Amino acid sequence: MIESSKILIVDDEVEYRETYRMLLEGRGFFVGEANSVQEALEILEREYYPIVLSDVIMPGKDGFYLLNEIKRTYRDSIEVIIVTGYGSIESAVRAMKIGALGYFIKSRNPEELFSEIDKAKRFIKLETQNSIAKREAGSKLFLSQIKSPKMFRVLKEVDAISQFSSNILLTGETGVGKEIIAKLIHQKSKMAKEIFLPINCQAISDNLLESELFGHEKGSFTGAASRRIGRFEEANGGTIFLDEMGEMSLNTQVKILRVLDTKQIERIGSNKQIKVNFRLISATNRNLSKEIELGNFREDLFYRINTINIEIPPLRERKEDLKGMIDFFITHFSNEMKKNIKGIERNTEQYLLAYDYPGNVRELKNIIERIVVLSTDGILRLNNLENIKTKELNISQNGKIIPFKEARKRFEVDYIKDVLEKCDNNITQAASLIGISRRQLFNKLVEYNLKS
Numbered sequence: 001m002i003e004s005s006k007i008l009i010v011d012d013e014v015e016y017r018e019t020y021r022m023l024l025e026g027r028g029f030f031v032g033e034a035n036s037v038q039e040a041l042e043i044l045e046r047e048y049y050p051i052v053l054s055d056v057i058m059p060g061k062d063g064f065y066l067l068n069e070i071k072r073t074y075r076d077s078i079e080v081i082i083v084t085g086y087g088s089i090e091s092a093v094r095a096m097k098i099g100a101l102g103y104f105i106k107s108r109n110p111e112e113l114f115s116e117i118d119k120a121k122r123f124i125k126l127e128t129q130n131s132i133a134k135r136e137a138g139s140k141l142f143l144s145q146i147k148s149p150k151m152f153r154v155l156k157e158v159d160a161i162s163q164f165s166s167n168i169l170l171t172g173e174t175g176v177g178k179e180i181i182a183k184l185i186h187q188k189s190k191m192a193k194e195i196f197l198p199i200n201c202q203a204i205s206d207n208l209l210e211s212e213l214f215g216h217e218k219g220s221f222t223g224a225a226s227r228r229i230g231r232f233e234e235a236n237g238g239t240i241f242l243d244e245m246g247e248m249s250l251n252t253q254v255k256i257l258r259v260l261d262t263k264q265i266e267r268i269g270s271n272k273q274i275k276v277n278f279r280l281i282s283a284t285n286r287n288l289s290k291e292i293e294l295g296n297f298r299e300d301l302f303y304r305i306n307t308i309n310i311e312i313p314p315l316r317e318r319k320e321d322l323k324g325m326i327d328f329f330i331t332h333f334s335n336e337m338k339k340n341i342k343g344i345e346r347n348t349e350q351y352l353l354a355y356d357y358p359g360n361v362r363e364l365k366n367i368i369e370r371i372v373v374l375s376t377d378g379i380l381r382l383n384n385l386e387n388i389k390t391k392e393l394n395i396s397q398n399g400k401i402i403p404f405k406e407a408r409k410r411f412e413v414d415y416i417k418d419v420l421e422k423c424d425n426n427i428t429q430a431a432s433l434i435g436i437s438r439r440q441l442f443n444k445l446v447e448y449n450l451k452s
């Protein structure tokens with residue numbers, strides 16, 4: 001079932017509901033019905049419908065009341081299209097002001113209704129995938145050029161398993177491209193048009209992770225100011241990608257196991273069962289068998305998520321692709337930064353080809369980004385080759401990944417120091433190279449205590 005194609009029709013007249021049902025089902029939508037505002041709100045409590053098509057005048061509460069309630073409770077996770085028999089500019093404006101996405105007059109051509117629904121679908125997808133899209137903006141992938149036999153085998157496996165809905169576990173060191181492969185599996189699957197929802201279990205604290213995944217009812221805990229639709233509900237019909245699965249607490253593991261067994265969830269603070277249907281791809285860079293022995297990971301969950309296992313090799317085991325990847329990232333970053341890169345210094349290229357990349361593709365990508373940023377004459381060179389290891393691996397401390405804010409600070413400090421060194425500490429020139437104002441750079445120097 002296609003989740004963004006689920007529509008709830010709210011109309012007190014059964015003939016209208018049936019007409020819409022016929023029209024919409026004919027176009028592949030899954031249709032739910034409510035004959036009143038009250039019933040619609042009850043259904044929405046139980047089941048997630050991303051799109052609601054509501055009549056205005058009904059016995060009891062009217063469509064504007066429903067619209068108001070939906071926007072107050074669900075904000076942008078549900079889009080509403082108001083349908084009315086009597087079109088008037090005032091009521092259209094009113095609907096839009098309250099937050100309806102579209103407005104349709106019953107006597108009009110149904111094609112207009114479909115175009116409103118398409119708009120709502122695009123909006124919902126955009127909302128949920130906004131952050132993903134931002135992250136991936138302009139980044140084409142190095143896939144079709146792959147020559148390494150090990151990576152080639154991975155791509156073959158992806159082709160073979162994409163069409164099935166079995167749970168998949170991706171294993172491999174950090175930065176090898178597990179998320180890229182997860183996305184590829186989704187794109188090649190039957191759900192390609194539906195949502196791909198990545199969640200990094202390590203980036204979210206354990207108590208928040210539960211609410212993130214399952215959603216919560218208003219007031220179910222301090223800070224739960226409104227109802228929240230969980231990720232499992234949002235991913236319905238599509239693929240959910242649980243990254244860093246090995247970091248999940250035993251408590252959350254039990255709950256995930258239950259969802260996989262029953263295909264139902266309960267929002268925190270509610271005991272209503274809600275049906276969910278998604279494909280699960282998990283990833284970890286831990287050795288889960290070892291974690292099971294240590295009592296950190298549940299064996300039953302391991303077997304559930306690991307119907308198919310794909311191991312992604314580290315970059316040092318796919319040296320055949322290194323040269324191609326280096327060129328690929330140079331082109332990518334020089335286009336992105338609009339820099340005319342003429343070439344790469346021989347020593348630097350040799351070093352990059354011989355280096356073993358413990359941080360894998362992510363590390364290679366970061367190094368290339370940095371040398372492209374720092375190149376002022378169109379030639380790429382690593383000034384201090386020994387520095388590379390300590391700088392690139394500066395993402396963890398005592399074995400724990402450092403928080404994003406701290407990592408950004410470290411990067412900015414290194415980056416600013418490098419650029420200043422290149423410009424003989426000339427702040428005006430450094431600011432111009434970086435592309436920020438002299439004042440902004442000066443503020444950074446004060447903030448990071450780099451003035452000396």
Ligand SMILES: Nc1ncnc2c1ncn2[C@@H]1O[C@H](COP(=O)(O)OP(=O)(O)OP(=O)(O)O)[C@@H](O)[C@H]1O
Pocket residue numbers: 139140141142143172173174175176177178179180181243244283284285361362365
């Ligand atoms: N084939 C590829 N083509 C282009 N970029 C890639 C490729 N593989 C990985 N990358 C880039 O390398 C970085 C790391 O990739 P990704 O996040 O998929 O790795 P991961 O294995 O999921 O890492 P982690 O275990 O740390 O979550 C990303 O910036 C990604 O865009």
